[in-house]
Amino acid sequence: MLVGLGIAGAISVFHESKLxxxxxxxxMDAMMAVSQSLPRMSSGDFAATNTxxxxxxxDEETQREWGEPARVPRSNLQDLIRFSRDGxxxxxxxxxxxxxxxxxxxxxLALAGYLEKTSGHAGGVPVILIRSFYPPTRATNGxxxxxxxxxxxxxxxxxxxxxxxSFFKSGADDRVVRFWQLVRxxxxxxxxxxxxxIQLVTVAILAGGENGTGDAVAxxxxxxxxxxxxxxxxxxxxxxxxxTIQLGPHRIDLNSGRTGERLVYTIPYRSGPELQVVPAGxxxxxxGQRADDxxxxxxxxxxxxxxxxxxxxxxxxxDMPGAVILINAIKSLGAFGQVRAPSPxxxxxxxxxxxxxxxxxxxxxxxxxxxxxxxLIIVIxxxxxxxxxxxxxxWIDFAIPLLGMQLxxxxxxxxxxxSGGIKRKDA
Amino acid sequence: xxxxxxxxxxxxxxxxxxxxxxxxxxxxxTEDDRLCRISRGAExxxxxxxxxxxxxxxxxxxxxxxxxxxxTHDDDLVEVSSRNSPLIVPDTPEPPTLIDNIRSxxxxxxxxxxxxSVLMVSLSVRGPSRNPVEIxxxxxxxxxxxxxxxxxxxxxxxxxxxFALTLADSRGAIVLREEQLRSTGYRLRLENLSNGxxxxxxxxxxxxxxxxxxxxxxxxxxxxxxxxxxxSIPATIRDRYVxxxxxxxxxxxxxxxxxxxxxxxxxxxxxx
Numbered sequence: 126m127l128v129g130l131g132i133a134g135a136i137s138v139f140h141e142s143k144l145x146x147x148x149x150x151x152x153m154d155a156m157m158a159v160s161q162s163l164p165r166m167s168s169g170d171f172a173a174t175n176t177x178x179x180x181x182x183x184d185e186e187t188q189r190e191w192g193e194p195a196r197v198p199r200s201n202l203q204d205l206i207r208f209s210r211d212g213x214x215x216x217x218x219x220x221x222x223x224x225x226x227x228x229x230x231x232x233x234l235a236l237a238g239y240l241e242k243t244s245g246h247a248g249g250v251p252v253i254l255i256r257s258f259y260p261p262t263r264a265t266n267g268x269x270x271x272x273x274x275x276x277x278x279x280x281x282x283x284x285x286x287x288x289x290x291s292f293f294k295s296g297a298d299d300r301v302v303r304f305w306q307l308v309r310x311x312x313x314x315x316x317x318x319x320x321x322x323i324q325l326v327t328v329a330i331l332a333g334g335e336n337g338t339g340d341a342v343a344x345x346x347x348x349x350x351x352x353x354x355x356x357x358x359x360x361x362x363x364x365x366x367x368x369t370i371q372l373g374p375h376r377i378d379l380n381s382g383r384t385g386e387r388l389v390y391t392i393p394y395r396s397g398p399e400l401q402v403v404p405a406g407x408x409x410x411x412x413g414q415r416a417d418d419x420x421x422x423x424x425x426x427x428x429x430x431x432x433x434x435x436x437x438x439x440x441x442x443x444d445m446p447g448a449v450i451l452i453n454a455i456k457s458l459g460a461f462g463q464v465r466a467p468s469p470x471x472x473x474x475x476x477x478x479x480x481x482x483x484x485x486x487x488x489x490x491x492x493x494x495x496x497x498x499x500x501l502i503i504v505i506x507x508x509x510x511x512x513x514x515x516x517x518x519x520w521i522d523f524a525i526p527l528l529g530m531q532l533x534x535x536x537x538x539x540x541x542x543x544s545g546g547i548k549r550k551d552a
Numbered sequence: 553x554x555x556x557x558x559x560x561x562x563x564x565x566x567x568x569x570x571x572x573x574x575x576x577x578x579x580x581x582t583e584d585d586r587l588c589r590i591s592r593g594a595e596x597x598x599x600x601x602x603x604x605x606x607x608x609x610x611x612x613x614x615x616x617x618x619x620x621x622x623x624t625h626d627d628d629l630v631e632v633s634s635r636n637s638p639l640i641v642p643d644t645p646e647p648p649t650l651i652d653n654i655r656s657x658x659x660x661x662x663x664x665x666x667x668x669s670v671l672m673v674s675l676s677v678r679g680p681s682r683n684p685v686e687i688x689x690x691x692x693x694x695x696x697x698x699x700x701x702x703x704x705x706x707x708x709x710x711x712x713x714x715f716a717l718t719l720a721d722s723r724g725a726i727v728l729r730e731e732q733l734r735s736t737g738y739r740l741r742l743e744n745l746s747n748g749x750x751x752x753x754x755x756x757x758x759x760x761x762x763x764x765x766x767x768x769x770x771x772x773x774x775x776x777x778x779x780x781x782x783x784s785i786p787a788t789i790r791d792r793y794v795x796x797x798x799x800x801x802x803x804x805x806x807x808x809x810x811x812x813x814x815x816x817x818x819x820x821x822x823x824x
Binding site for chain 1: 577578579580602603626627644648649650657755759
């Protein structure tokens with residue numbers, strides 16, 4: 126019992142260590158794999174939980190049809206945005222880098238003009254555009270938080286346009302995208318600015334209902350109140366962000382740590398009840414007279430899955446384009462908020478009960494039988510509990526007690542062999 | 553509590569109606585759409601591209617030349633003409649159950665454990681790569697380079713052209729700079745460099761790779777390499793073994809790989 130508690134305590138202290146973090150990642154990945162697409166993960170009374178998505182996919186065939194351009198043709202992009210807005214989408218997310226090109230052509234200017242002209246009021250369909258960052262080079266003095274200039278210029282767009290970032294974190298070893306970054310502080314010229322994530326802005330819009338854009342603007346204004354005075358302090362300020370915001374029923378902590386940054390994948394990359402994948406080429410080809418059934422009352426994301434875009438990543442539920450990861454992030458933040466562990470009291474109660482059980486079983490039964498039985502307890506009790514609470518964003522980690530059990534068993538075995546050795550010596 | 557659940561249910565079902573799952577939809581159709589039609593119960597709605605079809609809709613064409621292209625729930629494209637008319641849109645498929653997911657996850661896991669197949673990858677770059685630049689064979693801590701070899705061949709993956717390459721000496725002064733490199737390789741000439749520690753950087757638009765290199769004299773060669781160099785064996789065989797031996801030491805791997813030329817032969821002293 127004492128050994129078990131000691132191990133549980135040690136695991137709790139070293140919770141951020143690589144081994145335990147990897148175990149927890151693997152356990153949560155498995156939970157997502159078995160929970161994907163289940164209707165119970167998409168039911169709830171918060172609007173963001175029931176949101177349906179359409180992915181206007183610049184896929185391989187579209188890319189061929191458009192003449193394999195090096196970047197997304199701006200005239201086609203404008204058409205896709207116009208189609209989604211006119212078709213009654215809830216919001217349009219453009220997962221295409223709009224940083225200012227070296228050579229600006231008439232299509233660039235036409236798209237910029239369209240966005241500037243139609244973004245003047247907050248009541249229309251909001252459009253969310255990507256702000257991208259320079260990689261650290263000599264030109265940025267090694268800083269990784271300097272913003273690229275965009276076209277249209279951020280200053281020229283009205284309240285109907287939101288600028289957001291799409292930074293996610295992947296595992297260093299397996300490159301699986303698992304964590305999000307809800308906000309980033311950046312340097313725009315010489316001024317510090319806060320760049321929210323796409324999922325944060327979208328869920329704020331969804332949470333606001335009819336006044337969605339107004340609420341999202343208010344939330345961003347609140348976040349901007351605590352900016353550092355200069356670009357030099359950005360890194361320090363980013364580490365000490367401690368604001369919380371309310372998004373519908375969810376309280377979001379901007380400095381939540383590893384578990385709170387975890388993104389829960391529920392939507393695989395294929396058409397289904399929550400996601401409709403439509404090739405962008407079909408939309409552009411049908412210009413003139415086309416039905417809006419596939420975008421009406423949906424959040425539309427325009428992105429690429431073609432190989433040339435190099436925008437496909439590994440996730441716990443399979444490879445998917447960046448746009449579908451964004452869709453999962455919006456669903457995750459909207460439906461589950463931030464993943465959190467149960468309260469320390471509940472966690473320790475579960476731990477103590479489990480350890481007590483295991484200690485009894487190991488002392489009463491033979492080694493192999495005890496191991497099978499303790500494993501069964503985890504499968505029969507802890508797994509269903511974890512599965513049940515996972516929907517509510519509560520993560521009961523069944524991997525850590527499992528590790529504790531194995532370690533406990535090793536310690537007991539070692540102790541037995543040691544005492545057996547002494548007895549043999551004495552004899 | 554029950555009341556709350558009922559209100560939530562009512563809100564979900566009535567106030568926030570879920571859009572129908574567009575299981576099937578019309579991708580396009582031939583221009584003469586009068587010969588094809590869609591029936592929805594007693595109605596016959598006008599056919600339009602990107603139109604969602606719901607369960608029970610009937611797509612019917614009366615001519616072989618008139619066609620409707622319909623995308624199914626599996627994202628397959630079906631061509632409907634008089635030959636295979638009518639197409640009746642089936643019921644929306646049920647989402648997978650927990651058991652389905654467990655079975656599928658277990659099958660994936662087993663196939664991952666059992667299948668040792670490999671994936672084909674192309675190392676050529678067309679657009680900018682999201683993978684970081686990585687100098688092949690380089691160690692982050694120590695890379696020993698033999699001055700007497702005269703040239704170090706470098707290759708890297710990831711990043712996107714144009715690349716920049718810099719070599720700085722131990723004090724940080726730049727001794728070599730190459731900009732606008734389009735290829736993913738470079739021949740670093742060692743003749744004008746003295747022995748000592750340097751820092752080599754390959755910089756792409758999205759990432760960079762920095763490694764230390766130490767140019768050393770022949771006396772630092774591993775003992776096995778010295779023995780091979782001293783042995784009276786044909787040069788081609790000796791070079792092959794020297795390259796292999798060097799590539800087996802982490803700190804000499806860069807030098808070892810440098811001796812393997814583009815056509816797969818082994819060369820030393822900067823000759824191919």
